[in-house]
Amino acid sequence: MTTQLFSPFTIKNVTLKNRIVMSPMCMYSVDTEDGFVKPFHITHYESRAVGQAGLIMVESTSVTPEGRISPNDLGIWDEKHVEGLQKINQAVHVHGAKTAIQLGHAGRKAALKEEIFSPSAIAFNDKYQTPTEMTEEKIKETIHAFQQGARRAKEAGFDIIELHGAHGYLINQFLSPLTNKRTDHYGGSTENRYRFLSETIEAVKEVWDGALFVRISANEYDDNGNKMDDIIYFASEMKRQGVDLIDCSSGGVIPIGINTYPGYQVTYAEKVRQQANIATGAVGLITSGLQAEEILQNERADLIFIARAFLRNPYWPKQAADELGVDIESPVQYTRGWRS
Numbered sequence: 001m002t003t004q005l006f007s008p009f010t011i012k013n014v015t016l017k018n019r020i021v022m023s024p025m026c027m028y029s030v031d032t033e034d035g036f037v038k039p040f041h042i043t044h045y046e047s048r049a050v051g052q053a054g055l056i057m058v059e060s061t062s063v064t065p066e067g068r069i070s071p072n073d074l075g076i077w078d079e080k081h082v083e084g085l086q087k088i089n090q091a092v093h094v095h096g097a098k099t100a101i102q103l104g105h106a107g108r109k110a111a112l113k114e115e116i117f118s119p120s121a122i123a124f125n126d127k128y129q130t131p132t133e134m135t136e137e138k139i140k141e142t143i144h145a146f147q148q149g150a151r152r153a154k155e156a157g158f159d160i161i162e163l164h165g166a167h168g169y170l171i172n173q174f175l176s177p178l179t180n181k182r183t184d185h186y187g188g189s190t191e192n193r194y195r196f197l198s199e200t201i202e203a204v205k206e207v208w209d210g211a212l213f214v215r216i217s218a219n220e221y222d223d224n225g226n227k228m229d230d231i232i233y234f235a236s237e238m239k240r241q242g243v244d245l246i247d248c249s250s251g252g253v254i255p256i257g258i259n260t261y262p263g264y265q266v267t268y269a270e271k272v273r274q275q276a277n278i279a280t281g282a283v284g285l286i287t288s289g290l291q292a293e294e295i296l297q298n299e300r301a302d303l304i305f306i307a308r309a310f311l312r313n314p315y316w317p318k319q320a321a322d323e324l325g326v327d328i329e330s331p332v333q334y335t336r337g338w339r340s
């Protein structure tokens with residue numbers, strides 16, 4: 001059987017050896033609150049590259065200190081962060097995987113002691129601080145921080161950049177009518193709510209000509225939140241601006257639990273792919289090779305993002321290959337175990 005899951009995928013100037021992406025996952029492992037890469041990060045990402053993921057995406061990495069989700073997040077707001085991130089790239093590339101980094105800013109979902117910012121001064125819930133409404137100057141400064149983060153990501157050797165526009169973090173706070181109550185040209189209409197992301201993409205493109213992904217929350221699970229029509233508008237605009245792939249997640253905008261089940265977000269990747277005619281990534285309770293193969297063969301998405309299953313098994317691609325009954329290349333050191 002010729003599998004899609006283990007077929008290469010070229011996006012812009014990058015060819016991935018298969019369709020398996022290690023989904024971004026915060027590891028909260030910076031114990032010194034300075035954003036620096038620790039030995040744990042290198043081991044963690046390199047292990048999944050040994051396990052034959054085609055693309056390793058480094059966790060949400062903050063473009064400003066006040067944009068960290070927690071004090072233990074990785075940072076990319078300083079030139080000094082580049083060296084540690086380079087080490088992750090070197091370690092991962094040795095095993096034939098490509099690398100990506102997710103650039104993030106938590107906005108009102110920053111669990112920090114310092115002042116936090118959002119498009120509107122509405123707290124996420126009573127456990128979070130009330131953010132300060134961003135001035136136009138603060139907005140420009142933050143877009144510049146995303147640009148500088150992208151420039152440093154390039155210096156660190158990443159193959160792909162993903163902007164974190166999902167899960168109710170800053171970019172998503174601008175996109176969503178639930179969190180963006182502004183009356184200036186960054187709020188109100190769908191077009192205006194898209195402006196912050198649009199300007200961020202343009203700023204990033206000035207320093208980055210590689211492949212660019214954006215993760216979005218395609219369902220906000222609230223009648224007053226973004227609808228599929230809004231999502232298709234955002235996706236079509238991103239395509240027009242040269243974004244290469246939309247990574248379709250959901251939720252996190254407001255504090256409600258969501259009903260999850262195998263493949264619970266796949267229909268979003270499918271709709272965005274069909275209606276905005278752009279490559280998509282599917283994520284969310286995809287745990288088996290057969291499930292991943294179904295999604296790809298039925299042209300519902302182009303890449304499969306695996307998160308928690310990779311925390312259980314760094315060799316998840318081997319497990320998926322066994323389920324599909326195919327042989328895949330093994331890490332040279334492990335051939336006797338994988339081929340016997």
Ligand SMILES: Cc1cc2nc3c(=O)[nH]c(=O)nc-3n(C[C@H](O)[C@H](O)[C@H](O)COP(=O)(O)O)c2cc1C
Binds near residue numbers: 060164
């Ligand atoms: C420990 C952990 C940390 C996560 N951190 C991030 C993150 O930094 N950025 C992000 O976009 N999603 C993050 N996620 C969400 C995952 O990338 C993924 O979308 C979600 O877990 C659903 O996929 P799964 O069912 O394969 O785990 C995180 C998930 C987990 C379990």
